[in-house]
Amino acid sequence: MRNRTTTALFFGFTCLFSILKVNAQIELPSIFGSNMVLQRNNDVSIWGSGPAKSQIVVTTSWNGSTYTTKTDKEGSWKLKVKTKNAGGPYQVDISNGDETVSLENVMIGEVWVCSGQSNMERPLKGAGNDPVIGANEAILRSENPNIRFFKVKNEKSSEPKIDFSGEWESCSRATAPDFSATGYFFGNLVQDIIDVPVGLIASDWGATRIQFWMDEGSLNKFDPEDHKNSAATLFNGMIHPMLGFNIRGVVWYQGESNRYNPGIYKDMMVEMVKGWRAKWGIGEFPFYYCQIAPYKYTNEVNTALLREAQLMASKEIPNSGMACLLDAGDENFIHPSKKRIAGERLAYLALKNTYGVSGIHAEGPQFVEMKIDSSSVELTFDKKLTSFGKELKLFELAGEDKKFYPAQAVIHRNTVIVTSEDVLKPIAARYGFKNFVDGDLFDRYGIPASSFRTDNWEADTGL
Numbered sequence: 001m002r003n004r005t006t007t008a009l010f011f012g013f014t015c016l017f018s019i020l021k022v023n024a025q026i027e028l029p030s031i032f033g034s035n036m037v038l039q040r041n042n043d044v045s046i047w048g049s050g051p052a053k054s055q056i057v058v059t060t061s062w063n064g065s066t067y068t069t070k071t072d073k074e075g076s077w078k079l080k081v082k083t084k085n086a087g088g089p090y091q092v093d094i095s096n097g098d099e100t101v102s103l104e105n106v107m108i109g110e111v112w113v114c115s116g117q118s119n120m121e122r123p124l125k126g127a128g129n130d131p132v133i134g135a136n137e138a139i140l141r142s143e144n145p146n147i148r149f150f151k152v153k154n155e156k157s158s159e160p161k162i163d164f165s166g167e168w169e170s171c172s173r174a175t176a177p178d179f180s181a182t183g184y185f186f187g188n189l190v191q192d193i194i195d196v197p198v199g200l201i202a203s204d205w206g207a208t209r210i211q212f213w214m215d216e217g218s219l220n221k222f223d224p225e226d227h228k229n230s231a232a233t234l235f236n237g238m239i240h241p242m243l244g245f246n247i248r249g250v251v252w253y254q255g256e257s258n259r260y261n262p263g264i265y266k267d268m269m270v271e272m273v274k275g276w277r278a279k280w281g282i283g284e285f286p287f288y289y290c291q292i293a294p295y296k297y298t299n300e301v302n303t304a305l306l307r308e309a310q311l312m313a314s315k316e317i318p319n320s321g322m323a324c325l326l327d328a329g330d331e332n333f334i335h336p337s338k339k340r341i342a343g344e345r346l347a348y349l350a351l352k353n354t355y356g357v358s359g360i361h362a363e364g365p366q367f368v369e370m371k372i373d374s375s376s377v378e379l380t381f382d383k384k385l386t387s388f389g390k391e392l393k394l395f396e397l398a399g400e401d402k403k404f405y406p407a408q409a410v411i412h413r414n415t416v417i418v419t420s421e422d423v424l425k426p427i428a429a430r431y432g433f434k435n436f437v438d439g440d441l442f443d444r445y446g447i448p449a450s451s452f453r454t455d456n457w458e459a460d461t462g463l
Helices: 002-023 135-140 181-194 233-242 262-280 304-314 339-354
Strands: 037-039 043-049 055-060 065-070 076-082 087-095 100-116 144-151 168-171 198-204 249-253 287-290 320-323 367-373 376-381 395-398 404-406 408-412 415-419 428-431
Touching (some): 037 198, 055 076, 065 076, 100 144, 181 198, 181 249, 198 233, 249 339, 262 287, 320 339, 395 415
Parallel strands (some): 037 100, 100 198, 144 198, 249 287, 287 320
Antiparallel strands (some): 043 076, 055 065, 144 168, 367 376, 395 428, 408 415
């Protein structure tokens, strides 16, 4: 009898110890882990869970500082730690007295979120029959412990989630091939130029509309019919869990799936960025994005209208910039192979506007005004122009009948003189305003001008 009692007591104490041990566990969101990058020169938020009303102690090796807080009645806790200029590897220890969780090989540097649909998601190694030009050499040169990747697992949610799946990895020939090609080329150039560690968080999903990525509050400003069955599902599942994680900014490549509703896209993009910034709570961080590349869509609307909406958004979103890809599309592939161009043009924007790197040019010529002189049109741009010696083939003119005809165009300093034998009294001009074109108007540094139009007429199909 005594043995049974002793056994029962031992078993009971063992169970109680196991329960206490489970309750003592420190839980961290997946965004906090070994190999991570923390934003430099910042008060960085760290949060997690543990036993209710218990003390949490966080120690950071780069400055030997200790930070203390207590969990609330639900077991949640959050605090801020100070980061230095840049460097690593370091260690972060998180303890509740019963156990310590150690995050190792932590770097301090610059953190960027890479988001959007398939042209951001497409990996460096390519996918299916869609290659990435220069992938082999890029992978060969990818061994770089100062670049870290975090790939968010695809997940939709009808409600905001507190965590997602993913882990931090060091950039290498083993990890780079599966990471976003656009994101990699962006981060690689930024890291090379500013020479500090760079963390890249890829949160992207192919064939997704912008409505998926907007928070519900931002979506409510629009007609529900425009976003039913998609309201905030990717924001909830793939953005919300990292809100508050200190980042430098966001790079974005999306829009192809919104080609049917270009009229509302600009306003949605403006509201999405506003919503992300408000909920992140770290200020008006930089937001740089790719204009969708030309592609030969068939039997559909003119996707130049979507490119136009993206161009207009860049003028309304503070601290933003658009990378034009008018020369980097593919007539037969919606996933163009020139991902290095996309990533590096995003990097130009960040290096010039966010990091203040001198001597770099990031944005192409922008149309300023039109003057009509009898049978010719003079289009003025904000900088000197070139076609690199090639004939300009993408300009069109229209008269009172509103029908556009091919035109001849000649560059003169920062203007283009446009004429057409078919339009004797022009009233409107367009450049590259079709689904697929190969941009031929640039500034002297090779940054292309966006497609544009001087009219606001209902656009033809432009197929």
